[in-house]
Amino acid sequence: MQKIDNNNIKQIKRFLTYQKTAVLMLGVIVAIMVLFLLKQAQSVFVPFTIAWVLSRLLTPIMMFLKKHKVPTGLSVVILLLGMTIMFSIIGTIVTLSTTSFTDDFQKYVNKISTTVPEMSAAVSKRFPQFASSQVQSEINQQIIDLSKWALNFAKNIFTTISGVVSTAAMILIMLAFMLISAANSKAKIDAAFSSELSAKINNIIDSISSRLSKYLYIQTMISLTTGILVGVACKLFGISSPLTWGFLTFILNYIPIVGSIIASIPPIIIALITYYPNWWPIIGITLVILGIQQILGNIVAPKLMGENLDISPVMILFGLLLFTWMWGIVGAWLSVMIVATIRIVCGNIAPLKPIGVLLSQGRSIDHKEE
Numbered sequence: 001m002q003k004i005d006n007n008n009i010k011q012i013k014r015f016l017t018y019q020k021t022a023v024l025m026l027g028v029i030v031a032i033m034v035l036f037l038l039k040q041a042q043s044v045f046v047p048f049t050i051a052w053v054l055s056r057l058l059t060p061i062m063m064f065l066k067k068h069k070v071p072t073g074l075s076v077v078i079l080l081l082g083m084t085i086m087f088s089i090i091g092t093i094v095t096l097s098t099t100s101f102t103d104d105f106q107k108y109v110n111k112i113s114t115t116v117p118e119m120s121a122a123v124s125k126r127f128p129q130f131a132s133s134q135v136q137s138e139i140n141q142q143i144i145d146l147s148k149w150a151l152n153f154a155k156n157i158f159t160t161i162s163g164v165v166s167t168a169a170m171i172l173i174m175l176a177f178m179l180i181s182a183a184n185s186k187a188k189i190d191a192a193f194s195s196e197l198s199a200k201i202n203n204i205i206d207s208i209s210s211r212l213s214k215y216l217y218i219q220t221m222i223s224l225t226t227g228i229l230v231g232v233a234c235k236l237f238g239i240s241s242p243l244t245w246g247f248l249t250f251i252l253n254y255i256p257i258v259g260s261i262i263a264s265i266p267p268i269i270i271a272l273i274t275y276y277p278n279w280w281p282i283i284g285i286t287l288v289i290l291g292i293q294q295i296l297g298n299i300v301a302p303k304l305m306g307e308n309l310d311i312s313p314v315m316i317l318f319g320l321l322l323f324t325w326m327w328g329i330v331g332a333w334l335s336v337m338i339v340a341t342i343r344i345v346c347g348n349i350a351p352l353k354p355i356g357v358l359l360s361q362g363r364s365i366d367h368k369e370e
Helices: 002-040 042-069 073-125 134-166 166-183 185-192 195-236 242-252 259-275 280-304 313-327 331-349 349-357
Strands: none
Touching: 002 042, 002 185, 002 313, 042 073, 042 166, 042 195, 042 313, 042 331, 073 242, 073 259, 073 280, 134 166, 134 195, 134 242, 134 259, 166 185, 185 195, 195 242, 195 259, 195 280, 195 331, 242 259, 259 280, 313 331, 331 349
């Protein structure tokens, strides 16, 4: 009898092991299917995600207006009017920048093709060991290709932004429904679930809103300041289209890790083809742009952000690669906020807490976020 019981226990343990493996495999399959769906239906999910992020940003303002007895309908109209003005301003800047950049694009490309060989010849005279025509030709071509890629990338950024602005109507409609729903969301959750569960759900929603709002407000101020300073620097150094480079810096600073680096390359290339062989303006604008990025991006921003989002740098990089693959540049802009949302949700749900810990920087994650 004891032997039979032991056999039964072993079979039960084996069954539970198989069950856990099956659940894990099913979860992986579902995750892959969801990612495939998000990629294929990006024309719907990208505007929806942008609207959701904006709703998290505007919900605290919505609650503030509600607390001061402003009717929900009027609050939504005020916020939508503000967003409409914002999209209009961005659309105007993009139109001006795209027109200016498109007009000068071929001129930049032609100038690069002539400047790089001149620089290479000058280097060969000073360093004869690099005077091999084959090596020189290959290096020249690599530099020219890299420069053209950087300028084409900048051009594609403006095209992408134009595409996002063109969907502003869809985004604003989605945002309106989300804001209206957010006004009574807590009451609905309280009515639908037990007091303990509703408190946990509301806590998760509040944590997401507060953390994303703080991140967006600070990142916007840092990006705007950086963009203005870079634009002014380009103007003072006589770089053409300073508005274009300032706006490009503002937009790309939302992309973690690589955004500020990529934003610095085009104006430096323009300075190079504008002033060569006079190196001092080239060195000057390079040091100023990199100094602005370093001070604001690596000193000021971390002090203001603190541990607000608490995301591992490795997970930020993984999210950047994943969502860029899925949604292109827009995915890169949204990656940090999506990963942060996943971390907050997982950190508040007991079975998913290990995922929340892995996504974080390592500090303990309580069930109840502060």
